[in-house]
Amino acid sequence: MVYEHDVLVVGAGLSGLRTAIELSDEYDVAVLTKVHPLRSHSVAAQGGINASLGEDDSWEAHAFDTVKGADYLADQDAVEVLTKNATSAVIENEHWGTAFSRKGDGSLAQRPFGGAMFPRTCYAADRTGHNLLHTTFEQALRKAVKIYSEWFVTSLVADKDGIFGLTAFSLATGQVDGFCSSAVVLATGGFGRVFGKSTNAIINTGDGCALALNSGVPLKDMEFVQFHPTTLFGSNILMTEGARGEGGHLKNSEGKRFMEDYAPDQMELAPRDIVARAIRTEIREGRGVENEYVHLDVRHLGETKIKERLPGIREICIHFAGLDPIEEPIPVQPGQHYSMGGIDCDKEGTTKLPGLFAVGETSCMSVHGANRLGGNSLLETLVFGHVVGKRVGEYLENQRRRSNKEVEEAVFDIRQNLQSLVMREEGELMSSVRMEMNAVMDEKAGVFRNEEDLQQALAEIRDLGQRFDRAALGQTDERFNYALIRALELKNMLDIAEVIVLGAIHRKESRGAHWREDYPERNDTDYLKHTLVTKEDDELKVSYSPVTLGQFEVKERSY
Ligand SMILES: Cc1cc2nc3c(=O)[nH]c(=O)nc-3n(C[C@H](O)[C@H](O)[C@H](O)COP(=O)(O)OP(=O)(O)OC[C@H]3O[C@@H](n4cnc5c(N)ncnc54)[C@H](O)[C@@H]3O)c2cc1C
Numbered sequence: 001m002v003y004e005h006d007v008l009v010v011g012a013g014l015s016g017l018r019t020a021i022e023l024s025d026e027y028d029v030a031v032l033t034k035v036h037p038l039r040s041h042s043v044a045a046q047g048g049i050n051a052s053l054g055e056d057d058s059w060e061a062h063a064f065d066t067v068k069g070a071d072y073l074a075d076q077d078a079v080e081v082l083t084k085n086a087t088s089a090v091i092e093n094e095h096w097g098t099a100f101s102r103k104g105d106g107s108l109a110q111r112p113f114g115g116a117m118f119p120r121t122c123y124a125a126d127r128t129g130h131n132l133l134h135t136t137f138e139q140a141l142r143k144a145v146k147i148y149s150e151w152f153v154t155s156l157v158a159d160k161d162g163i164f165g166l167t168a169f170s171l172a173t174g175q176v177d178g179f180c181s182s183a184v185v186l187a188t189g190g191f192g193r194v195f196g197k198s199t200n201a202i203i204n205t206g207d208g209c210a211l212a213l214n215s216g217v218p219l220k221d222m223e224f225v226q227f228h229p230t231t232l233f234g235s236n237i238l239m240t241e242g243a244r245g246e247g248g249h250l251k252n253s254e255g256k257r258f259m260e261d262y263a264p265d266q267m268e269l270a271p272r273d274i275v276a277r278a279i280r281t282e283i284r285e286g287r288g289v290e291n292e293y294v295h296l297d298v299r300h301l302g303e304t305k306i307k308e309r310l311p312g313i314r315e316i317c318i319h320f321a322g323l324d325p326i327e328e329p330i331p332v333q334p335g336q337h338y339s340m341g342g343i344d345c346d347k348e349g350t351t352k353l354p355g356l357f358a359v360g361e362t363s364c365m366s367v368h369g370a371n372r373l374g375g376n377s378l379l380e381t382l383v384f385g386h387v388v389g390k391r392v393g394e395y396l397e398n399q400r401r402r403s404n405k406e407v408e409e410a411v412f413d414i415r416q417n418l419q420s421l422v423m424r425e426e427g428e429l430m431s432s433v434r435m436e437m438n439a440v441m442d443e444k445a446g447v448f449r450n451e452e453d454l455q456q457a458l459a460e461i462r463d464l465g466q467r468f469d470r471a472a473l474g475q476t477d478e479r480f481n482y483a484l485i486r487a488l489e490l491k492n493m494l495d496i497a498e499v500i501v502l503g504a505i506h507r508k509e510s511r512g513a514h515w516r517e518d519y520p521e522r523n524d525t526d527y528l529k530h531t532l533v534t535k536e537d538d539e540l541k542v543s544y545s546p547v548t549l550g551q552f553e554v555k556e557r558s559y
Pocket of ligand 1: 010011012014015016032033034035036037040041042043044045046048049128129151152153154187188189190199200201203204207208238337338359361374375376377378379381
């Protein structure tokens with residue numbers, strides 16, 4: 001079977017739905033998603049979304065904080081789009097129905113977040129993503145956007161002149177089908193699950209990045225992986241930056257607020273890369289609690305404020321750590337959290353492949369550079385959902401649908417591939433390959449990196465790739481074959497892990513979230529540029545592209 005639409009959006013998180021809404025008045029737009037839209041990772045966002053609403057605040061101040069936070073690797077023209085459109089994006093969602101928290105006078109409340117000069121983060125308690133996604137989903141339903149839920153996209157179909165469509169399989173039937181369209185927008189979210197210790201949903205496996213890479217589109221700045229300073233020890237569930245924004249303290253085993261040694265001005269509200277390294281350093285130097293974690297202490301905020309502003313955090317602590325943060329400090333350690341890198345595209349989402357666009361966490365425009373500020377990612381999904389939707393609309397005005405034949409042929413090939421994967425009954429289990437990949441990435445490509453570890457990681461990831469080709473699926477069911485989905489995701493993650501490590505090996509400097517112990521300085525002379533990794537004839541090639549500078553001069557970064 002072949003389905004036809006003007007445009008296909010892959011992903012039903014905030015960025016995919018916002019893009020689809022933009023297109024829905026004029027075009028036949030369909031969204032494909034591997035889980036129900038409301039289970040997209042956007043739903044888990046806690047702390048908030050940035051907009052310069054304050055009287056003394058301005059889009060320029062927001063842009064400056066973003067560029068400095070990014071360690072000057074962000075493209076300043078893209079940051080301008082992000083910050084200039086922040087207020088309208090937040091107000092639009094508010095008018096659609098998001099129940100933002102408010103001040104006594106009824107105006108939107110804003111909390112301080114890391115690396116920001118003003119309290120700029122709008123929030124709905126500590127469940128901001130939940131509110132935004134439900135509201136945006138309602139709008140997509142109102143606009144009658146067609147949604148293919150629990151369809152897993154397996155390949156893009158394209159030649160050098162552009163997109164024909166894609167192939168996907170339905171979890172419910174196990175059937176592979178073709179989808180023809182003049183444009184495809186990848187809105188598939190992050191790739192956090194390449195790492196073991198991660199705040200990301202289990203579905204954040206970077207499928208869109210792998211689809212782009214395998215269609216000849218470069219991935220950009222993939223070595224810049226954000227490690228969130230405060231994830232719950234044991235499960236690595238996120239403890240929002242909002243907890244520090246509300247006044248929470250970080251303390252080592254001696255009870256000291258150690259951030260005074262690392263960022264004396266901003267303390268706990270320094271950007272995430274700096275706080276994550278500070279925590280890891282405290283633990284390495286023997287001042288961690290039980291040598292494993294530090295304490296996030298919110299007890300002094302008092303019961304009323306904790307219940308009102310951080311109810312989700314309190315519930316998570318009670319259910320997953322058996323402690324009440326009103327009475328006890330929270331054990332935290334850094335964990336993978338966000339993918340600054342992604343599919344190489346311009347500030348309207350256009351990629352090198354005609355008809356292929358990218359938006360949201362899977363894209364790299366680049367507005368976050370080497371380190372994202374909290375609250376800027378939810379903002380990116382809404383602002384660029386709108387911008388990319390508009391751009392795709394313009395693109396479609398001049399397009400005629402190309403032939404369906406290529407998609408039909410691709411369906412045939414994918415069916416064969418999946419069939420042979422499902423039939424592989426002998427061999428080691430995929431899950432052991434996945435666990436080893438997670439361990440390699442946690443240990444050798446984490447907060448602190450060096451040449452020896454990274455070279456070992458590269459060799460081990462390549463070896464795991466070969467083991468994947470021989471591993472067994474262990475489940476032959478046609479319908480609801482979750483093992484098949486996990487295997488396809490693992491294949492994608494192995495591709496991505498290799499790209500991350502390769503980028504990290506080549507970038508012999510420390511900038512933002514990428515910290516090389518053997519090159520601890522930022523080196524603007526050689527590395528103020530974006531890394532591009534492209535797959536050509538099954539080989540990964542590294543090249544570079546310039547950073548777009550602008551009104552903010554490149555300076556040393558201190559807090
Ligand atoms: C725990 C947590 C808390 C966060 N808190 C904040 C915060 O407070 N503020 C902030 O600014 N940012 C926050 N972030 C980051 C932010 O939430 C994300 O970057 C953003 O929501 C990503 O949105 P997205 O639309 O790009 O992708 P997602 O919401 O991740 O959606 C991805 C979509 O792609 C689909 N998909 C993926 N692969 C396939 C495939 N092969 N086939 C079909 N469909 C596919 C999925 O089904 C899903 O619908 C947080 C992130 C986490 C993990």
